[in-house]
Amino acid sequence: MNTPRRQLINLLRGWPSTSLLPTTLVAQASSATFTNTKEAFPALCYGPDSGHEELRIALAQWLTTFYTPNSQFTVGNAASSVSPIDPVRICITGGASQNLACILQVFTDPLYTRGIWCISPMYFLAGRVFEDNGFSGRTFHAVPEDDEGLDISILEQGLQRDEDLLRSLTKDQQHQQHQRLKPLWPTNKHFRRVIYAVPTFSNPSSQTMSVKRRIQLVQLARRFDALVITDDVYDQLQWYSDSKIAAKAPDLASQPRIVDIDRFLDGGASEFGNAVSNGSFSKIIAPGVRTGWAEGTKALAHGLGQCGSSRSGGAPSQAMAAALTRIVESGQLQEHITNTLQPAYSARYVCMMNWIEKLLVPLGVVLPQTNRNIMGGFFIWLELPALLHGDGVARRAKDEEELIIGPGSFFVVPGDTTHNQKLIHSVRVCLAWEDEDSLEEGIRRLARVIRRMLDEGDAGDTGEKLVVSASAITNP
Ligand SMILES: Cc1ncc(COP(=O)(O)O)c(C=O)c1O
Missing domain, CATH: 3.90.1150.10 (Aspartate Aminotransferase, domain 1)
Structure with a gap:
């Protein structure tokens, strides 16, 4: 037998x-949205390039409460020190993966951008997104993790080596380094370098980067004209490791986001800044909603909304974004x-x-x-x-x-x-x-x-x- x-x-x-999966929540929000024409018509039409306005407002409020962004880079401080997030800093996306592609489409150029520095071990499905956007082989650099997250000295050495190489080129070669494959629009810039990381509860290592490292990372990004792209998709899914200490899990972010540090460090970010936070409803509602958000400076969020596919069809996931607005606004999320x-x-x-x-x-x-x-x-x-x-x-x-x-x-x-x-x-x-x-x-x-x-x-x-x-x- x-x-x-x-x-x-x-x-x-x-x-x-x-x-x-919160099936009832999604069903109720969808039903309420699509049975009332005031909400259903805009939800079912092409939406704004930057995404459904009401969701951007609701997200800005919710993210302000969760991350309590402030100039000390500490989290969980008294409300008076919190600097609210302006909805103009946010753009609605089709989730973190889709938006990684959009960020690369808008803010990098395969000729001008010299390489991608990735935390290692890395969320491996991101690899193909970089490759599809023209970065492969020698343009990829691994940066290992230690107890505090990304090893900043190895990153610094790598970036410096690359900068030295750039400076050592002949005039002709340097000229080539200013060539681009893509047009540059008034709404974007191309960064020389990209750094990709999952700083909090990383996939795959579960490692969290210390605040000190986050600050150093922003400083390096500014020095080497790099855009730090962080997938901040697990930040809310947290608990005390010793279950006996506290029955209640923390409800404020355990670490400031890198985009918040860039917002406040040394007088604040440059026009496009040097960091973008890639958020997603995939892990906190359901992956099938294919909706997320990106946060960066006002210019960066606007530029991202000007990605060719959004200019043509409006921000992705418009109908779902409208339904999710109810869930975020009401506190149900x-x-x-x-x-x-x-x-x-x-x-x-x-x-x-x-x-x-x-x-x-x-x-x-x-x-x-x-x-x-x-x-x-x-x-x-x-x-x-x-x-x-x-x-x-x-x-x-x-x-x-x-x-x-x-x-x-x-x-x-x-x-x-x-x-x-x-x-x-x-x-x-x-x-x-x-x-x-x-x-x-x-x-x-x-x-x-x-x-x-x-x-x-x-x-x-x-x-x-x-x-x-x-x-x-x-x-x-
Ligand atoms: C680090 C990281 N980024 C992005 C994603 C995918 O996010 P989304 O479903 O929003 O595209 C995942 C999902 O596993 C992930 O772990």
Whole structure:
């Protein structure tokens, strides 16, 4: 008799669990929006280039409350020190991925912009967006992370090397460096360089960058004419790592955004600034809404709205943006985050960590990022024992245990192998997609694989990669 196949557990997929999707909220908001012509007509027509006005206003208020932006770069201060976000700083987008493409379309030029500096390990689906916009191979530079986030001295060395190279060119060569492939419009500029990071609860490492590093990053970006693009998509999904300390999760941002630092540091940002925050409803409402927002200086937000596709069709996701306005304006979004998402994800985190500590840490697995007060996001990064290769562990987990995990090699910066050594001996697991029972079972399966490999002396370095279907991998 054949034994029934065990159920597949997918700890690679970085989607919110369907059980946490606010279907009623979205249905009610949509129904209220589309059954009343005053709201439905503008919602169903082409919208403004910068996006649905009411949503920009509602977002500005909500983001002001959450990030409490102020000139001290501290968060959670008394309301008097808060500098409200003006809606002109915000532009509605089709989500963080789509908007990354729009930012590159508007603010970079494949000839003029010299390269992309990416935090490593990196959110790997962003790689293709850069490649589609003309950046690949030698134009990619990996910057590793340490305990405080992005390693600022390695970044500085890389940027300085690039600047020295630029200055050492002959007159003719320098002239070429001013050529562009794209026209320059009055509403944009092309940056010489781009720095891409997920500074808070990073995907994949779950690392959070310190305030000091954030300030240094802005200073470097200003010095080297770089635009810092941050995906700030997990900032609200946070909790105290010690569940015994506080039952209630934090409701203010744990760190100032880099775009806020740029807004206030040393007298404030230049016209287009040097930072743009890419926000998204994907993780806090649902990925299918394909709606997000970008924040930067007034000129940057306006310029982004002048992206060719928005000038032609209005900002993306106009109808959905109109429905989401009700959810943000009414405070239902914050309620959903506070009452549903934070408790659910923190419980999953506690459950997963519990089993990791019980079953994986004794095998020599190391968790580099979990010593912080406040944790958050969707992922836990695991460094494997005895130089086991993440590829081998992931492949055997799938073949032998019906378990899918993300090997560290998925998260390397394409074209730059300089800092890959640690990555290839690591794996990423996601706490958001599977329920708590499956998280426990998933960690049990992973522990069995690691134990077997250690017993057999199999380092997992055959070079064979994990092969998974597109649906398992999309948006990990
Ligand atoms: C860092 C990061 N950026 C962007 C995205 C995708 O965001 P969106 O669904 O808004 O395109 C994800 C989703 O996994 C992510 O982790």
